[in-house]
Amino acid sequence: MTAVEREPRADGIGAPHRGPPTSAHRGAGPHPRGAGFSALAPPCDARDVSGLALGQPALLPDPTSRALAFAAVLAAHLALSLWLPPELAAGYVEGTRIGWKLLAAAACALAAWSLRRGDATRSFWILLGAAYAVLALAEPSVGAAALGEDPTPAALRAAALVAANALSVLASVALARACLAAGRELRAGWRAAGAYAAAATAAAAMSGPRFLRDASDALAGAGPERWATALGGLADAATFVLLVPVLRLALRARGGRLVWAWAFALSSLAWLLFDATRHAGGAAFAKEAFRTAACLLAALAALYRRDVAASAGDGRAVATLAPTP
DSSP states (O other), rough: OOOEEEOOOTTSSSSEEOOOOOOOOOOSSSOOOOTTTTOSSSSSSOOOOSSSSSOOOOOOOOOHHHHHHHHHHHHHHHHHHHOOHHHHHHHHHHHHHHHHHHHHHHHHHHHTTOOTTTTTTTHHHHHHHHHHHHHHHTTHHHHHHSSSOOSSSSHHHHHHHHHHHHHHHHHHHHHHHHHHHHGGGSSSSHHHHHHHEEEEEHHOOOOOHHHHHHHHHHHEEEHHHHHHHHHHHHHHHHHHHTTTTHHHHHHOOOTTTTHHHHHHHHHHHHHHHHHTTTSTTTTHHHHHHHHHHHHHHEEEEEEEHHHHHHSSOTTTOOOOOOOOO
């Protein structure tokens, strides 16, 4: 890849410059990057459409205020679900359960729309948004309204759950591949093996008991939904393990351009904690907290990712920065 040279502006973001290098360019020195990483961003410029570059930090909005707003929404939702009388709380929780998933789907669509076609992470956001949309459609009340049948046929709901979890795994595979392409050092070595082993152990500890119980119930004839929930636990565990190259790359990044990766990692962790509390007695509040947090964190990650594209101008009009072979 040939980087387009850019003249530095007063705000620190380079403007396109297609003339010969000036003395300022010659004195800038080589582009800073860790050994084994491709030059994903040109010198004197922090713009990165793929969101995976390790160069200069981009001028991004402060993520703290948005994170605090999402935390306030979560706290208010949980407080209201406890304050409402039981006859109203059930309908409120069911309605918001659909709403949070649709919010995550819409935010992922916004993140994908902010990126141009061919971007390294665009397919991840498309697949993740589709997964949340299908999860919303799999809710019993949605199926009953769409089909005019109450309850929704178990086989249809199970198929929707399996499809949603398959989409989430495919999304994580696409993201992991993009990160592995951006950082050659992430592909092998004892540190990578140790990180994968630790992630797999943690995922098994959180989702393993639920998977064994669901699989046992399914084998005993509990119905197709048990198979779907068992596969859902495996999908959550796989998604968590696939985060290893993503977080290893995020640890090497500077300036917060990969803050969206940390938000998505917390979303995946929340889904695993939801799995861990699914069959715990008296854990309805914890399950609602983890499920809502997972959806809100996915939406937050998508908005952060959109901020990265916006900080580069119009992300849909800027050339994609891809790793060199």
